[in-house]
Amino acid sequence: MKIRLDEVVKTFDTFRAVHGVSLDIESGELVALLGPSGSGKTTILRMVAGLEYADGGRILFGEQDATDIPVRDRGVGFVFQHYALFPHMTVAENIGFGMKVSKVRRTKAEVAGRVADLLRLVKLEGLGDRFPTQISGGQRQRVALARALAVDPKVLLLDEPFGALDANVRRDLRRWLREIHDELGITTLFVTHDQEEALDLADRVVILNEGKIVQQGTPEEVCRAPATAFVMKFLGDTNRLRATVKDGIASLDGLTLDAAGCPDGPADIYLRPGDLEWTSEGDGVAATVSRVIDRPDGRRLSVRTGSGETAELDVPPETVVAAGDRGVLRVVRMRVFAA
Amino acid sequence: MTRRRVLPGLPLSLGITLFYVGLIVVLPLGALVFHAASLGPEDYWRVVSSARAVASYRVTVLSALAATAFNLVFGLALAWVLVRYQFPGKRLVDAIVDLPFALPTAVAGIALTALFAPNGWFGSVLAETGVKVAYTPLGIMIAMSFTSLPFIVRTVQPVLEDLDPTLEEAAQTLGGSDRSIFLRVILPLLMPALLAGLSLSFARSLGEFGAVIFIAGNQPMSTEITALLTFIRLEEYDYQAAAAIASVLLITAFVMLAFTNLLQARALRHTARS
Amino acid sequence: MQRGKRPPRVGDNPAIRRTLIAFVLVLGALLVLAPLVVIFTQAFSLGPAGFARTIGHPDTRHAIMLTVVTALIAVPVNTVFGIAAAWAITKFDFWGRRFLLVVIEIPFSVSPIVAGVAYLFVYGLQGVFGPMLDSAGIKILFALPGIVLASMFVTAPFVVRELVPLMQAQGRDLEEAATSLGASGWRTFFSVTLPNIRWALLYGVVLCNARVMGEFGAVSVVSGNIRGQTNTLPLHVELLYHDYQTVGAFAAAAILTVLAIVTIAAKVLLERQGAGRASRPALAAPTAAPGNAK
Numbered sequence: 001m002k003i004r005l006d007e008v009v010k011t012f013d014t015f016r017a018v019h020g021v022s023l024d025i026e027s028g029e030l031v032a033l034l035g036p037s038g039s040g041k042t043t044i045l046r047m048v049a050g051l052e053y054a055d056g057g058r059i060l061f062g063e064q065d066a067t068d069i070p071v072r073d074r075g076v077g078f079v080f081q082h083y084a085l086f087p088h089m090t091v092a093e094n095i096g097f098g099m100k101v102s103k104v105r106r107t108k109a110e111v112a113g114r115v116a117d118l119l120r121l122v123k124l125e126g127l128g129d130r131f132p133t134q135i136s137g138g139q140r141q142r143v144a145l146a147r148a149l150a151v152d153p154k155v156l157l158l159d160e161p162f163g164a165l166d167a168n169v170r171r172d173l174r175r176w177l178r179e180i181h182d183e184l185g186i187t188t189l190f191v192t193h194d195q196e197e198a199l200d201l202a203d204r205v206v207i208l209n210e211g212k213i214v215q216q217g218t219p220e221e222v223c224r225a226p227a228t229a230f231v232m233k234f235l236g237d238t239n240r241l242r243a244t245v246k247d248g249i250a251s252l253d254g255l256t257l258d259a260a261g262c263p264d265g266p267a268d269i270y271l272r273p274g275d276l277e278w279t280s281e282g283d284g285v286a287a288t289v290s291r292v293i294d295r296p297d298g299r300r301l302s303v304r305t306g307s308g309e310t311a312e313l314d315v316p317p318e319t320v321v322a323a324g325d326r327g328v329l330r331v332v333r334m335r336v337f338a339a
Numbered sequence: 340m341t342r343r344r345v346l347p348g349l350p351l352s353l354g355i356t357l358f359y360v361g362l363i364v365v366l367p368l369g370a371l372v373f374h375a376a377s378l379g380p381e382d383y384w385r386v387v388s389s390a391r392a393v394a395s396y397r398v399t400v401l402s403a404l405a406a407t408a409f410n411l412v413f414g415l416a417l418a419w420v421l422v423r424y425q426f427p428g429k430r431l432v433d434a435i436v437d438l439p440f441a442l443p444t445a446v447a448g449i450a451l452t453a454l455f456a457p458n459g460w461f462g463s464v465l466a467e468t469g470v471k472v473a474y475t476p477l478g479i480m481i482a483m484s485f486t487s488l489p490f491i492v493r494t495v496q497p498v499l500e501d502l503d504p505t506l507e508e509a510a511q512t513l514g515g516s517d518r519s520i521f522l523r524v525i526l527p528l529l530m531p532a533l534l535a536g537l538s539l540s541f542a543r544s545l546g547e548f549g550a551v552i553f554i555a556g557n558q559p560m561s562t563e564i565t566a567l568l569t570f571i572r573l574e575e576y577d578y579q580a581a582a583a584i585a586s587v588l589l590i591t592a593f594v595m596l597a598f599t600n601l602l603q604a605r606a607l608r609h610t611a612r613s
Numbered sequence: 614m615q616r617g618k619r620p621p622r623v624g625d626n627p628a629i630r631r632t633l634i635a636f637v638l639v640l641g642a643l644l645v646l647a648p649l650v651v652i653f654t655q656a657f658s659l660g661p662a663g664f665a666r667t668i669g670h671p672d673t674r675h676a677i678m679l680t681v682v683t684a685l686i687a688v689p690v691n692t693v694f695g696i697a698a699a700w701a702i703t704k705f706d707f708w709g710r711r712f713l714l715v716v717i718e719i720p721f722s723v724s725p726i727v728a729g730v731a732y733l734f735v736y737g738l739q740g741v742f743g744p745m746l747d748s749a750g751i752k753i754l755f756a757l758p759g760i761v762l763a764s765m766f767v768t769a770p771f772v773v774r775e776l777v778p779l780m781q782a783q784g785r786d787l788e789e790a791a792t793s794l795g796a797s798g799w800r801t802f803f804s805v806t807l808p809n810i811r812w813a814l815l816y817g818v819v820l821c822n823a824r825v826m827g828e829f830g831a832v833s834v835v836s837g838n839i840r841g842q843t844n845t846l847p848l849h850v851e852l853l854y855h856d857y858q859t860v861g862a863f864a865a866a867a868i869l870t871v872l873a874i875v876t877i878a879a880k881v882l883l884e885r886q887g888a889g890r891a892s893r894p895a896l897a898a899p900t901a902a903p904g905n906a907k
Contacts, residue, residue: 344705345789345792346704346705346785346788346789346792346798346801347792347797347798347801348700348701348704348798348802349701349704349705349707351697352696352697352698352700352701352704353697353701353705353707355693355694355697355698356694356697356698356701356702356713356717357713359694359697359698359769360698360713360716360717360769363762363765363766363769364716364717364719364720364766364769365716366735366741367728367731367732367734367735367766368719368723368731370731370734370735370740370741371727371730371731371734373734374734374739413637413640413644416633416636416637417637417641419624419633420633420634420637423622423624424624424630424633424634426634428638430881432637432638432641434877434878434880434881435641435645435646435877436645437877437880438645438649438873438877439645440820440823441823441827441872441873441874441876441877441880442648442827442869442870442873443826443827443828443829443846443847443850443866443869443873444827444829444830444847445827445829445847445848445850445851445866446652446827446847446850446866446869446870446873447648449652449850449851449854449862449863449866450648450649450651450652450866451648453651453655453859453863454647454648454651459651460647460651461643461647481644484644485644485645485648488644488645504622507622507623511623517623517624517626517629520623521623521624525623542722545724546722546723546724546725546726546727547724548724548725548726548829548830549725549829549830549847553851553854566724566726566727566830567726569726569727569730570726570833570834573730573733573834578733578734578737578739581730581733582730582734585724585726585727585730585731588723588724588726588727589723589727592719592722592723592724592727593722595722596715596718596719596722599722600715
């Protein structure tokens with residue numbers, strides 16, 4: 001099912017949570033809504049589900065206007081952040097709930113058969129008689145997913161699906177969710193504040209800030225060509241060096257860099273720690289090492305430039321370097337944004 | 340533009356609620372206020388400031404203050420003992436604390452009177468030392484203490500249970516004595532709950548009727564509480580006076596309610612979490 | 614040797630500990646337990662036969678009946694109201710929500726006498742509806758309806774007060790989940806909400822019932838105290854007491870005391886199921902307890 005959001009607006013009391021968001025999600029796509037807290041991502045997800053009503057704009061499921069269809073009849077599967085499993089029902093009863101309350105009559109055997117299938121799908125065979133409090137967090141997450149899938153939803157919506165889990169469990173469940181998605185081919189939208197999770201899992205990432213979409217695209221597009229300084233900073237560690245741009249050329253401590261398209265005036269140069277190299281001499285920004293930080297996969301240098309700005313860069317672990325060493329930062333890649 | 344709500348049932352549930360609250364709570368109290376107001380300012384003042392009424396306020400307020408002060412000590416000790424110590428019969432004591440809430444006030448009234456009457460178990464012993472309880476303000480105080488005891492225990496107890504033990508430990512590592520830790524760390528943390536319990540206890544005492552009238556003696560000007568005076572005016576078919584005096588009790592109750600809510604809001608502001 | 618022992622906390626000093634426990638037990642025995650004992654001692658002071666004579670008297674039987682009938686009407690009505698109010702207040706955001714809750718709690722702070730007087734001014738002859746009702750031949754005051762109404766006023770907050778904090782803490786996720794799975798409103802309430810509030814609901818109902826059956830002040834104003842007609846059991850206790858039928862008064866009181874004891878027992882059992890905790894006022898001073906954070 002293809003989903004389209006058309007200039008959707010949501011205001012809470014006086015606070016505008018979502019400012020005219022338009023978004024197309026193709027049938028069978030797995031899309032991440034990524035943003036910091038307060039960026040409106042959960043509100044958008046809840047509006048798609050029908051758990052909030054939009055104050056303006058439209059939400060379309062296929063060709064049908066779903067904006068005012070109540071959540072009961074919208075046919076979405078929603079996985080809540082804290083799962084919202086019914087504590088007084090067993091795992092099997094939780095999964096079967098949607099089928100029991102459905103307008104479509106099913107026999108007990110049909111429900112039981114489908115519940116068994118779903119338990120198998122989420123690899124929880126044999127746990128159907130347990131209560132939610134008797135299983136682990138990762139298992140609860142899978143029950144919540146099975147419960148949402150049981151109603152054959154047109155679209156699957158997940159709110160911070162891995163937010164409450166340990167790092168290890170989180171990684172496994174991520175891969176597994178991707179597999180289930182590929183197997184069922186159901187249009188899926190999930191919310192996260194974790195860039196790694198979004199990039200790892202999604203076909204397409206929609207980055208939000210302050211109720212607006214700042215960029216959307218494949219993981220490659222948003223990583224390689226961040227549209228704004230916000231996206232650049234939000235996706236990972238960055239260094240910022242101040243520069244001035246004139247006629248498409250940025251100058252920084254005597255170094256000139258290509259800044260085509262950037263207006264004249266003060267600008268910020270953003271670099272990832274891997275975008276810099278450490279050399280003893282050559283073209284680049286002169287700097288002094290202030291600290292060497294060793295990590296399992298390499299070495300990170302904390303340096304201070306000639307103009308007094310600080311930066312961090314990654315070097316191979318065998319690099320011979322110590323605090324106090326002087327050298328040059330060579331710029332391999334960078335992005336310039338007007339300040 | 341008003342959109343539909345996500346969960347169903349607001350019109351029905353709110354409709355029932357407003358209808359019921361309107362009919363059962365707001366309408367009668369409004370009628371009472373209206374009736375008292377229809378007296379006119381001069382007559383109203385004459386009724387509520389009559390010597391007998393003022394004497395009833397005096398005995399009611401003083402007894403309620405004494406009862407609350409007594410419960411401050413007894414209730415705090417009870418809460419402390421129930422939370423901090425283990426001893427045989429503790430669960431029974433914990434359960435019995437609720438007796439004053441569960442026991443009908445009239446039953447409490449006649450039971451306390453039987454105990455403290457001059458020929459009663461306690462009354463006869465006290466009479467030898469020259470202390471009279473029944474039919475004196477002291478009796479009123481005891482009846483009020485009895486009915487309002489659970490308020491302080493039940494507001495302080497959960498807070499004391501949930502008190503972060505590391506705060507106490509921190510004070511110990513800093514060299515505090517038991518006495519100073521209790522006074523400077525524990526008591527301030529209990530204060531919002533304690534104040535709320537005290538104001539609930541005081542409010543309840545001011546309005547208490549059933550438990551008091553049996554033990555009070557009910558002599559005008561000395562042992563007649565305000566609630567009883569209201570009742571007497573009714574029996575005399577002096578409805579205007581009854582309304583006026585009842586309105587004084589009502590206003591006092593509202594002031595106490597506002598005060599308690601203020602305390603609650605203040606306490607919640609401190610504990611506000613994201 | 615301190616080994617294996619817990620280091621002492623504030624107040625663990627044995628002398629303080631013993632003094633405090635003794636203080637509390639002695640005062641508790643004198644002030645709370647003694648009244649309980651005296652009721653039964655007096656009730657049975659003429660032996661079981663004397664007790665039975667009072668209980669068997671038609672007026673006492675009628676008072677018991679009237680009390681039970683009052684509870685049978687007032688408690689279910691209050692329960693429905695309590696559920697409706699808690700649902701409206703906790704599942705929706707609307708203007709004046711907090712104020713509504715304060716208004717519902719007013720009966721807790723108001724003297725029962727004030728409540729009784731207030732009802733006179735609505736349904737009495739000098740009241741708002743009184744003359745109208747009188748000409749229509751409907752009797753509210755000094756009859757069962759007045760007793761029921763006054764009881765409902767006094768106990769209006771009981772169920773709400775138990776449900777609101779609990780349902781607030783539970784949030785709206787479960788209901789939203791059920792609705793997103795296609796359940797209707799009633800279905801959501803009966804199969805998702807109700808099972809998770811049942812103990813708190815029962816707790817509120819038990820306390821409400823105890824208060825309805827034991828209410829004295831408000832009912833004594835509106836009932837008219839007509840022996841054998843509008844006397845509830847607590848009013849009957851007073852009547853017998855003032856007639857110097859002390860044994861009879863205590864025998865009737867003993868029935869109410871048994872009710873109180875049953876109520877407390879039910880309360881303890883329900884608290885073991887987790888009920889009652891949520892309604893304790895959230896008045897804790899700031900104490901961040903990291904161990905309790907979930």
